[in-house]
Amino acid sequence: MKLAVVGGGSTYTPELIDGFARLRDTLPIEELVLVDPAADRLELVGGLARRIFAKQGHPGRIVTTSDVDAGVADADAVLLQLRVGGQAARNQDETWPLECGCVGQETTGAGGLAKALRTVPVVLDIAERVRRTNPDAWIIDFTNPVGIVTRALLQAGHKAVGLCNVAIGFQRKFAKLLDVTPGEVHLDHVGLNHLTWETGVRLGGPGGDDVLPKLLAEHGDAVAEDLRMPREIVDRLGVVPSYYLRYYYQHDAVVEELRTKPSRAAEVAEMERQLLEMYGDPALDEKPALLGKRGGAFYSEAAVDLAASLLGNGGSPHQVVNTVNNGTLPFLPDDAVIEVQAAVDATGATPLAAPALDPLYTGLIANVTAYEELALKAALHGGRDRVFTALLAHPLVGQYAYAERLTDSLLAHNREHLAWA
Known part of the structure; x- marks a missing residue:
């Protein structure tokens, strides 16, 4: 091999x-x-x-x-x-x-x-x-x-x-908190890359008992500390968001934090x-x-x-990967790429049935998916207007004046890497 x-x-x-x-x-x-x-x-x-x-x-x-x-x-x-x-x-x-x-x-x-x-x-x-x-x-x-x-x-x-590596990181950390082996922990992991939530933590596989409520009740402080989020956020959601949700749930506080320390x-x-x-x-x-x-x-x-x-050499039957949606999340286009549990073998990755999601999550997932589609068009075809449109669509930007200014900054800092700029 x-x-x-x-x-x-x-x-x-x-x-x-x-x-x-x-x-x-x-x-x-x-x-x-x-x-x-x-x-x-x-x-x-x-x-x-x-x-x-x-x-x-x-x-x-x-x-x-x-x-x-x-x-x-x-x-x-x-x-x-x-x-x-x-x-x-x-x-x-x-x-x-x-x-x-x-x-x-x-x-x-x-x-x-x-x-x-x-x-x-x-x-x-x-x-x-x-x-x-x-x-x-x-x-x-x-x-x-x-x-x-x-x-x-x-x-x-x-x-x-x-x-x-976000999902396997959660699997390992949860297994340690629950005092079980990592292989016993199956995550109901759903969303987009760097925009995911653990909506269930199951022991023994996809159909196993969901111990997420127990995990949060007994180890909520440790989970929140690892996420660098207040325990209150995790408790109110009742799920475990990825660390990257800090940028959405605590945007202004994170900006102030980033301004006060080296990158x-x-x-x-x-x-x-x-x-x-x-x-x-x-x-x-x-x-x-x-x-x-x-x-x-x-x-x-x-x-x-x-x-x-x-490569057909074994491996876990279910793994969290990024692969094509194909109806798994019905509110997204089929060609969107999602990050979910999938059955993986020599034919590729086939998403497992995803858990039902609250509009709190589907709305943000759909928004960021739209941004990613526009971002890919800008990456493939170039053009200031495509860059501006992608920024305007991103929920962390969203305002016309910000999108205009950020477009100019992005192009100024990246001209040597953009053949069309």
């Missing part, structure tokens, strides 16, 4: 490598190719990756290359985890929206749109290269904004599934500097503790599980 990781020079790749090494019986990789244009980073990450495999006794071969075509050739699956513009572009996404009093964040709001515009054309180019070299390969997208990127891939006819991108850039220095140490043969602060917890476990299922 051959896997390729595009964006393999990321400082987060050793987390993925550690998962591949530990879970080699689930996903028996014979060749792993790390693809990245940054040759200096790739050499450091690739060296540590080989040492991790060697220490854990993994027999697989790790190859590094800057050549996308060579890297993805004959791959059974290709994982996408790239960041166009690096942390410098992310830092801009997280700062200039604040000038208008809007949330600065890399996956939602105006910053999220900027990332989508930079990312979609690059991902589609890579996907076409995959299709030319190996049309049977699965594409697993971890590149944000996952919902928009996955929708672009699916609309272009690629064999693609989107992946986020997350600045923090991550410093972490990356330290991590790369560590990776250059030939004695290091395991992921360093600092990597745990980088973000993306449990990504490796989720990626292994999904790849194993798609």
